[in-house]
Amino acid sequence: MITARSHLRIARPSRDLTRAEAFWVQGLGMSALFRGDSDGTAGTHDLLMVGLADASWHLELTSGGTRPVEPRPTEEDLLVVYLDAPVPDELVARLQEHGGKRVQSPNPYWNTWGVTVEDPDGYRLVLSTRAWSNS
Structure with missing residues (x-):
């Protein structure tokens, strides 16, 4: 049964795991939790898992392998991080230095309450100035 403590994995294809790792690890400040290379057998692929060691979620990125999948993000595919504080300019600059591109959201809410x-x-990362509230 699913509970509030259940671990969550968000899996996405990537064109280039080296560039993705630079963005998520050097840019955002996550850790590379696991790396795996395809051995060429059917169903295998290169793999990178990023996240925070003590979090109950992580991001899995896959690339290449015997059946590569091209990423197909839309402008509404969002990963939102609630900072409960202003978004530091140096964080946005670091994300851009590591392959990110600052964009406007089609949803004005995210332009008011964060940086995309x-x-x-x-794929879009929203750094929200708001605090998470489930009410």
């Missing part, structure tokens, strides 16, 4: 940055594969 596309990762090297076109």
Whole structure:
């Protein structure tokens, strides 16, 4: 049964795991939790898992392998991080230095309450100034 403590994995294809790692690890400040290379057998692929060691979630990025999948993000595919503080300019600059591109969101809410940055594969990261509230 799913609980509030259940671990969450967000899996996405990537064109280039080296560029993705630069964005998520050097840019955002996550850790590379696991790396694996395809051995060429059916169903295998290169793999990078990034996140924070003590978090109950992580991001899995896959590339290449015997059946590569091209990323197909839309402008509404968002990963939102609630900072509960202003978004530091140096963080946005670091994300851009590591392959990110600052963009405007089609949803004015995210432009008011955060900063949106596309990762090297076109998926969007929103750094929200708000605090998470489930009410």
